Amino acid sequence: MSDPRLTPLAAALPADTPFVGIDTLERQRGAPFAARLGANENGFGPSPAAIDAMRGAAGDMWMYGDGESHALRHALGDRHGIDPAHIVVGEGIDGLLGTLVRLTVAPGDAVVTSLGAYPTFNYHVTGFGGLLHKVPYRGDHEDPGALLACARETGAKLIYLSNPDNPMGSWHPAARIEEMIAAVPPGCLLVLDEAYADCAPPGAIPRMDPGAGEVIRMRTFSKAYGLAGLRIGYAIGPRPLISAFDRVRNHFGVNRMAQGAAGAALADDAWLAQVLGRIESSRAEIARITAACGLTSLPSAANFVAVDCGRDGDHARRVLAELAARDVFVRMPGAAPLDRCIRISCGPEEDMARLAKALPGALEAASR
Amino acid sequence: MSDPRLTPLAAALPADTPFVGIDTLERQRGAPFAARLGANENGFGPSPAAIDAMRGAAGDMWMYGDGESHALRHALGDRHGIDPAHIVVGEGIDGLLGTLVRLTVAPGDAVVTSLGAYPTFNYHVTGFGGLLHKVPYRGDHEDPGALLACARETGAKLIYLSNPDNPMGSWHPAARIEEMIAAVPPGCLLVLDEAYADCAPPGAIPRMDPGAGEVIRMRTFSKAYGLAGLRIGYAIGPRPLISAFDRVRNHFGVNRMAQGAAGAALADDAWLAQVLGRIESSRAEIARITAACGLTSLPSAANFVAVDCGRDGDHARRVLAELAARDVFVRMPGAAPLDRCIRISCGPEEDMARLAKALPGALEAASR
Numbered sequence: 001m002s003d004p005r006l007t008p009l010a011a012a013l014p015a016d017t018p019f020v021g022i023d024t025l026e027r028q029r030g031a032p033f034a035a036r037l038g039a040n041e042n043g044f045g046p047s048p049a050a051i052d053a054m055r056g057a058a059g060d061m062w063m064y065g066d067g068e069s070h071a072l073r074h075a076l077g078d079r080h081g082i083d084p085a086h087i088v089v090g091e092g093i094d095g096l097l098g099t100l101v102r103l104t105v106a107p108g109d110a111v112v113t114s115l116g117a118y119p120t121f122n123y124h125v126t127g128f129g130g131l132l133h134k135v136p137y138r139g140d141h142e143d144p145g146a147l148l149a150c151a152r153e154t155g156a157k158l159i160y161l162s163n164p165d166n167p168m169g170s171w172h173p174a175a176r177i178e179e180m181i182a183a184v185p186p187g188c189l190l191v192l193d194e195a196y197a198d199c200a201p202p203g204a205i206p207r208m209d210p211g212a213g214e215v216i217r218m219r220t221f222s223k224a225y226g227l228a229g230l231r232i233g234y235a236i237g238p239r240p241l242i243s244a245f246d247r248v249r250n251h252f253g254v255n256r257m258a259q260g261a262a263g264a265a266l267a268d269d270a271w272l273a274q275v276l277g278r279i280e281s282s283r284a285e286i287a288r289i290t291a292a293c294g295l296t297s298l299p300s301a302a303n304f305v306a307v308d309c310g311r312d313g314d315h316a317r318r319v320l321a322e323l324a325a326r327d328v329f330v331r332m333p334g335a336a337p338l339d340r341c342i343r344i345s346c347g348p349e350e351d352m353a354r355l356a357k358a359l360p361g362a363l364e365a366a367s368r
Numbered sequence: 369m370s371d372p373r374l375t376p377l378a379a380a381l382p383a384d385t386p387f388v389g390i391d392t393l394e395r396q397r398g399a400p401f402a403a404r405l406g407a408n409e410n411g412f413g414p415s416p417a418a419i420d421a422m423r424g425a426a427g428d429m430w431m432y433g434d435g436e437s438h439a440l441r442h443a444l445g446d447r448h449g450i451d452p453a454h455i456v457v458g459e460g461i462d463g464l465l466g467t468l469v470r471l472t473v474a475p476g477d478a479v480v481t482s483l484g485a486y487p488t489f490n491y492h493v494t495g496f497g498g499l500l501h502k503v504p505y506r507g508d509h510e511d512p513g514a515l516l517a518c519a520r521e522t523g524a525k526l527i528y529l530s531n532p533d534n535p536m537g538s539w540h541p542a543a544r545i546e547e548m549i550a551a552v553p554p555g556c557l558l559v560l561d562e563a564y565a566d567c568a569p570p571g572a573i574p575r576m577d578p579g580a581g582e583v584i585r586m587r588t589f590s591k592a593y594g595l596a597g598l599r600i601g602y603a604i605g606p607r608p609l610i611s612a613f614d615r616v617r618n619h620f621g622v623n624r625m626a627q628g629a630a631g632a633a634l635a636d637d638a639w640l641a642q643v644l645g646r647i648e649s650s651r652a653e654i655a656r657i658t659a660a661c662g663l664t665s666l667p668s669a670a671n672f673v674a675v676d677c678g679r680d681g682d683h684a685r686r687v688l689a690e691l692a693a694r695d696v697f698v699r700m701p702g703a704a705p706l707d708r709c710i711r712i713s714c715g716p717e718e719d720m721a722r723l724a725k726a727l728p729g730a731l732e733a734a735s736r
Contacts, residue, residue, distance in 0.1 A: 002608055003608040003609040007470075007473065007474040010470070017614055019435075023434035024435065046429055046430055050429075055422075059413065059419055061418075061422065061594070062411060062413050064407055065391075065597050070395065092618075103371075103378045109375075127616045228431060229624030230624070231433075244371055244378060246385055248381065250460075252462060253599055255626065257597060261429070
């Protein structure tokens with residue numbers, strides 16, 4: 001039964017959520033997973049400096065955090081060589097996407113994304129009454145030309161693109177993205193989700209040009225920086241758009257400790273470099289483990305690898321279920337043809353060993 | 369300049385924010401405050417068990433938190449003797465109010481509150497296009513009868529009432545609130561902000577009856593529990609309304625560490641009792657300090673005291689500014705006649721001593 005006081009928009013929304021969380025899945029199955037390789041978390045962990053910052057700040061949590069995340073925004077400005085006025089900090093990219101959609105998408109407005117791309121973005125668009133247009137991937141890459149064409153055709157307010165891509169791990173060179181930004185139609189905005197930018201090879205990430213009015217870029221401390229539990233990310237964009245966040249955002253919504261820990265993590269370049277090395281090794285290890293079972297892994301610029309299970313989505317879903325039955329948590333894309341793949345997060349060696357042990361039996365069971 | 373891609377609603381919103389944060393104020397004045405008595409934070413601090421929980425969990429922050437806050441919701445259900453299906457956990461009451469308004473207030477819908485009541489609630493209502501109707505306080509209390517009459521007259525979707533009241537510290541007995549709940553008009557919902565409920569005297573807080581469809585109650589770990597920096601609160605209400613939060617909320621927006629620390633704080637009854645004793649002493653101390661300067665403090669059921677400065681809002685604003693010039697941070701109500709008062713948060717003895725030292729000079733300077 002729906003509450004009779006809901007707005008017509010809220011009353012019409014589906015009850016399903018974009019993701020069933022890992023804790024919920026564990027409760028449903030009645031046991032924890034042994035290998036947590038499904039949420040693209042960073043099992044290599046955050047910088048020890050970030051951990052120290054958290055421990056040191058625990059006694060201060062009676063104070064509200066800085067509503068402007070001033071220190072962190074200035075550190076980020078220094079890091080990216082941009083004015084902090086182009087940066088807004090929020091409760092992870094998920095939170096920032098919600099606020100952005102609220103600011104730009106009125107009921108009935110068109111929004112363009114790729115078929116099989118990030119479900120939480122779609123959730124926010126639907127939640128504010130936007131109409132989603134979904135463009136197919138091309139060769140396991142999001143298709144900038146087709147996304148732009150669809151945006152022109154539909155008069156879209158937003159185009160969503162992740163680079164590197166989630167869930168496929170593919171990426172475009174910076175020049176291709178810069179061409180895309182230059183071609184965004186008037187009145188439209190490119191939402192460039194760069195959650196995995198830190199993991200990407202040189203040449204995949206466009207230079208910072210936050211004065212350009214056609215793009216907003218989303219970054220997070222949840223992936224390479226290993227701080228998913230703290231819920232902190234940021235957006236970089238043109239000043240009029242960034243300042244508009246202040247009209248609707250939950251000003252004191254960013255956890256005080258998260259601001260400090262993110263700053264400490266940002267300053268620890270050595271730890272990040274070490275983690276990125278381990279992510280690269282783990283990508284190679286996932287490729288080896290899956291190749292040993294006759295599967296093809298896709299090239300990845302992220303902290304996960306999409307692995308082609310060689311048949312259709314039903315088969316891949318069986319593989320995923322059989323891995324779960326063997327205590328290995330992975331996820332998979334939600335739409336064909338991407339859903340021939342499962343998506344395996346990078347992780348420590350012991351998790352890779354669990355994957356290697358579980359995969360042959362899971363494949364055999366899934367093929368029966 | 370406003371971004372041309374904003375929705376008509378977003379484009380029309382004012383750029384001002386409900387509160388200028390303490391960190392922002394400190395940057396503006398170029399110095400920290402010596403006594404932080406303006407945000408109703410709890411300077412007595414959180415339970416040592418909560419601090420231990422934070423420190424112990426710091427290394428786990430690479431994992432996302434539980435999107436359902438299952439453990440905390442069950443602990444809260446046990447505490448209140450209700451089914452956890454009646455509880456949703458969110459990023460503080462501010463975050464929960466935003467989500468509630470989004471679910472229930474469409475552009476043009478009427479909403480009723482009191483003139484001078486919580487600005488952040490008004491901010492959310494305006495942000496979703498609702499039309500605020502403001503009812504005067506009566507004798508420094510919110511006026512249930514007038515709020516209900518206004519709601520009937522305007523066909524309001526929501527009535528906001530805080531008990532104990534912020535900013536005045538006044539309260540109604542539970543029976544009065546229960547009568548009000550019983551009289552909420554059809555199609556309307558009472559938003560009962562109980563941020564300060566833990567500080568209230570016996571008999572001020574209605575019994576839990578979450579099956580009643582006319583009220584949603586908001587609670588927080590920011591005040592008596594001393595965890596404002598973690599951003600965690602919860603709402604208790606009828607199941608169809610609580611489950612509707614899942615249609616729009618940021619499912620993984622609640623910090624993982626906040627869930628654990630809140631659970632630890634909730635379990636430490638001895639610490640809470642000790643803090644409540646110190647809050648009570650501090651209220652008395654604020655009354656003594658202000659009486660010594662010839663001011664009248666209002667009775668309070670919260671962790672702050674409204675102090676009547678004896679003249680108009682301009683005078684109270686001068687007192688506030690002069691206190692700030694003496695490094696003592698307090699706030700004050702935003703509307704007449706409440707704004708004859710300043711609002712002083714309870715705090716440790718050293719902060720009370722700073723207040724006692726600063727107040728005579730501040731009053732003298734304000735009266736010149």
